[in-house]
Amino acid sequence: MATVPLLSDAEAEAIPEVKAVFDDIRATRKSDFVNNIWRGLANDPALLKRTWEQVKGIMATEGALDPLTRELIYIAVSATNGCSYCVHSHTAAARAKGMTPAQHAELMAIVGLASQTNSLVTQMQIPVDPQFEV
Amino acid sequence: MATVPLLSDAEAEAIPEVKAVFDDIRATRKSDFVNNIWRGLANDPALLKRTWEQVKGIMATEGALDPLTRELIYIAVSATNGCSYCVHSHTAAARAKGMTPAQHAELMAIVGLASQTNSLVTQMQIPVDPQFEV
Amino acid sequence: MATVPLLSDAEAEAIPEVKAVFDDIRATRKSDFVNNIWRGLANDPALLKRTWEQVKGIMATEGALDPLTRELIYIAVSATNGCSYCVHSHTAAARAKGMTPAQHAELMAIVGLASQTNSLVTQMQIPVDPQFEV
Amino acid sequence: MATVPLLSDAEAEAIPEVKAVFDDIRATRKSDFVNNIWRGLANDPALLKRTWEQVKGIMATEGALDPLTRELIYIAVSATNGCSYCVHSHTAAARAKGMTPAQHAELMAIVGLASQTNSLVTQMQIPVDPQFEV
Amino acid sequence: MATVPLLSDAEAEAIPEVKAVFDDIRATRKSDFVNNIWRGLANDPALLKRTWEQVKGIMATEGALDPLTRELIYIAVSATNGCSYCVHSHTAAARAKGMTPAQHAELMAIVGLASQTNSLVTQMQIPVDPQFEV
Amino acid sequence: MATVPLLSDAEAEAIPEVKAVFDDIRATRKSDFVNNIWRGLANDPALLKRTWEQVKGIMATEGALDPLTRELIYIAVSATNGCSYCVHSHTAAARAKGMTPAQHAELMAIVGLASQTNSLVTQMQIPVDPQFEV
Structure with missing residues (x-):
């Protein structure tokens, strides 16, 4: 069990900043699967966005x-x-x-x-x- | 400062098992430099040998x-x-x-x-x- | 699963030093709930008492x-x-x-x-x- | 001793992206002092910028x-x-x-x-x- | 759940180097029980052997x-x-x-x-x- | 360098609660030497006393x-x-x-x-x- 709620797809879609990050995760990874860390971070859209941008920038870019x-x-x-x-x-x-x-x-x-x-x-x-x- | 003495080359040469490992470190690395971790481990020739064999086996072998x-x-x-x-x-x-x-x-x-x-x-x-x- | 048994209320009540700490936990926190860490520590009444006294002294006192x-x-x-x-x-x-x-x-x-x-x-x-x- | 060179003010001023971050550190902190972590990170301007932006965003903003x-x-x-x-x-x-x-x-x-x-x-x-x- | 498969006795017996280590674990410990760490390490017979030899040499020998x-x-x-x-x-x-x-x-x-x-x-x-x- | 001042013997003697702990350390250990951790903890006499009592109770008592x-x-x-x-x-x-x-x-x-x-x-x-x- 987590110490914060894990947002479902329906809950994520209802928050525009969260929806935008989830959409970008799916597009970047070419997969519909959004794993639990992002559903937990989605409780704070700013933290979600900053964390995803780092992961994308460091792990998903050519270097x-x-x-x-x-x-x-x-x-x-x-x-x-x-x-x-x-x-x-x-x-x-x-x-x-x-x-x-x-x-x-x-x-x-x-x-x-x-x-x-x-x-x-x-x-x-x-x-x-x-x-x-x- | 270390919690054990660091053996000098002269001290290492006087202990056959230590000398054998130091010789192998130098031969494997093609360098005369034996760094301090080995001089500390040399206080226990068995621990020195076992540690070096692992490092050599894992880090210095093709894999x-x-x-x-x-x-x-x-x-x-x-x-x-x-x-x-x-x-x-x-x-x-x-x-x-x-x-x-x-x-x-x-x-x-x-x-x-x-x-x-x-x-x-x-x-x-x-x-x-x-x-x-x- | 724990590596030590967790004492039930009945087991705790049977050991006077444990009962005294459990009573103080309940009184200090104004709640009947005694969480699992205390039930594990109760296997050693001296460790239970020393740990609770520190937690109470540092976390439950004005500072x-x-x-x-x-x-x-x-x-x-x-x-x-x-x-x-x-x-x-x-x-x-x-x-x-x-x-x-x-x-x-x-x-x-x-x-x-x-x-x-x-x-x-x-x-x-x-x-x-x-x-x-x- | 560090595992990377620590950039002096002169070296930092010569790299526009580094200079921009150092200027912002000084302005945000209202102090001329730029401590060593930033001089080490300056070896990679992108890492310097991303790290400072997080520190500024999380530690130096009202929340x-x-x-x-x-x-x-x-x-x-x-x-x-x-x-x-x-x-x-x-x-x-x-x-x-x-x-x-x-x-x-x-x-x-x-x-x-x-x-x-x-x-x-x-x-x-x-x-x-x-x-x-x- | 583990990140590697845990080998059953049947799977272990089919790999000679693994069988040899499992036999030695059982003989050394005078017990038929082979715990899960060895079943995970068995995916790499060399790592299994090197790890067991260290554990045996350090933990199961007089010293x-x-x-x-x-x-x-x-x-x-x-x-x-x-x-x-x-x-x-x-x-x-x-x-x-x-x-x-x-x-x-x-x-x-x-x-x-x-x-x-x-x-x-x-x-x-x-x-x-x-x-x-x- | 420490993040807190290390109290000298003269400074320690001037604070009764600190002097009492230092005296007990010397008596318990049958040595005049009081090492630096105690000189740092002496900045907070209550923390010094509580820490020493634990160390004495656990490390210097028969068990x-x-x-x-x-x-x-x-x-x-x-x-x-x-x-x-x-x-x-x-x-x-x-x-x-x-x-x-x-x-x-x-x-x-x-x-x-x-x-x-x-x-x-x-x-x-x-x-x-x-x-x-x-």
Whole structure:
């Protein structure tokens, strides 16, 4: 259960700013499916719009990294933050963008390894080598 | 300052298991530079060996993801865990593997955005959409 | 499911130190409802008493911050720690203390933004400006 | 040391999009001081602009919460994420907006208490009470 | 629901490398029960093998710390990382190794207290005393 | 640099409630050394007293776990939360209570391993086995 109501399509259509964002999500993704995060954010149309514009600008526009790499990074952050919904939604998105089981397994191994060496470094309080300075 | 001593080259050479790992780090990386995490782990040769073997097996072997993508994922996890040393060392490693300023900026934007939407989702306690199920 | 049993009212009444805390929770909150965290902590009467005394002392006593502000801070920490139960209980508490939907939306936006800039700062390893020193 | 160069005023003035943001920071804050986070973000003018617009829109505009409350929430998140720079900069900002030592001490107590009860709840895996449902 | 399929015994038996690990888990633990983490990792036999070898080498071999102490440390980390599954599985493991209710309550109190003082220290940005240097 | 002033002995002696806690710290620990966390907390005598009483009650009293085990748990939480000061102070405390280099290395290995399996479990979103239910 959520701490805010999740807006249905009927409720979303009744608020022009929400309808505009939902329409843009559907057009950008070429799919009728609007997932739950947007239905929760729709309680505050300004927050919905600002969040969607960032997601669209960063994740759905051509840039320096390819779309699948972006999703892998998103999964890595979401898992490290322990966000269950986010791990689910971005793993599904990565699959939709072509992530193979071998790539998924390698991602899991890297994120797990990084968590381990992060912990070892923090326990030892290793000082930064001067060679790493910009 | 570290919570364990960082072994010098002379100290490392005196312990055969440590010397073997340091030699392999230098051979694998084609560089004489052995950074501080290994000098800290060298206090426990078994932990040093097990950690290096994982790093070598996952990060320095051909696999399903290219070497730069792996480093970007490592930075994403390290930043999310707040490991300063790890952010420094893997940002340097990513640069050495060809990360451009544009790719670095895009990585930063994605990791920042994911942190924001992770937080929004957790605050709203959004339930997982059935469409995301395997 | 919990990793410890949750004490029913009958079980709580049978342990004098637990009964005393449950009675004080009900009297302080002017409500018969004792939520699950206290039923779990009741397995260790000393931990139950020490935790309740802190919560009462910090959250239910007049101080330098008003009661709603305290709950907003509590939600911010709970979301950042990813504690689902805590987000639920303190969001309900904030609503009971008058949090409006507009305040809730603004809280969500601030906590999300802070998570994003925290991440950007950590990725860049920004040094503290001397102007921020006490 | 940062993982990216921090732009000086001279370097910032040479890039029109960066100059525009720095000018707006100075005008909005009525101060000549531009702190280090903006000098790091200036390496990517688009990220700088998007981040500043969010900070300005959420933190420097009139809304449902007063400016000091917003800073307290920002400190709570930054401390929970372990972002040293962010704790420093927003504690300074809160002081500039009138935070008293008593309010600071109370904030510290609440954030510490929330961290403790978050941990207790997670260790016990307490299920959400049905009364907390929206 | 998981983001990867959980392999049944029949599916596991069909993959020789997976069967070998499952057999070793059963032999090492003297129990027929193979819990879900291994059924998820079995999607990548190499990751399954590497993870099990570490768990076996660190948790199921005689060393400098007794088996129960190791499980208490595992619970402490899992709770702090907010990993629900891990808290459940290692609390069950600690009970199987003799953890008493009094020890569990003391563990909970210490982990909660550490979370609180960690937060206070981070909010105050306390500098390390020179006396703590190695 | 801290975000609050650290009280000197002279400043602490001038405030009766602070002097009383500092005297008790010195008597309990049989040492004249009062480390920096207490000098920071001394800005708010009530928070100082409440925090010290918990630390004394949980860490310095005979209980179900031995003093060294308690310190190992404290280090595990502090490292996972990324609290540099806390890792330093509790590693020093564990050494003072007899932690051997072999025990320290084993602690590091367990905390690192737990961080890794926590991450793998979260990435796979493994459901809790019914066998782990209380």
